Amino acid sequence: MSQPDDHIKTIADMYREVYRSVHRATFSDWLELDVSMAQLKAMFAIGQAEQVSIGQIAETLGVSLPTASHLVDKLVRADLAERTVDSNDRRYTWICLSALGQQRVTRLRQGSLSLLYSWIEQLSAEQLSALEQGLRALVQVAQSHSLIAPSTED
Secondary structure (H helix, E strand, C coil): CCHHHHHHHHHHHHHHHHHHHHHHHHHHHHHHCCCCHHHHHHHHHHCCCCCECHHHHHHHHCCCHHHHHHHHHHHHHCCCEEEEECCCCCCCEEEEECHHHHHHHHHHHHHHHHHHHHHHCCCCHHHHHHHHHHHHHHHHHHHHCCCCCCCCCC
């Protein structure tokens, strides 16, 4: 194996180890959930807006209205979602995540990011600079292959 190939393999192995470490550290958050995959998807669909209708959930998940309603019923019973009646038209019901549901979704979405932040904060200024330089180069390659959209931040 040539030297560039050795570097590539080493970098890929290190990336895999960071990914595994994040996964191990956040796995308990996922195990803690006592919901089906369909319910988890519904939680994420509900969490996309302040409040959504059963129809919006059904459309997002690609399921029937009765199926979406059944998923919401289970989430409400588990105190992960809440139903509220529209104040202007009582025929409409809105669904939102409960405080517990929002907490769980946020922890699942951001738990690994928070962990990564805490690890990165432990690096020296020199290490941070080197990591940023390497990741910028990798992001540029990924963007050139349309794998990720260009960031609007900088």
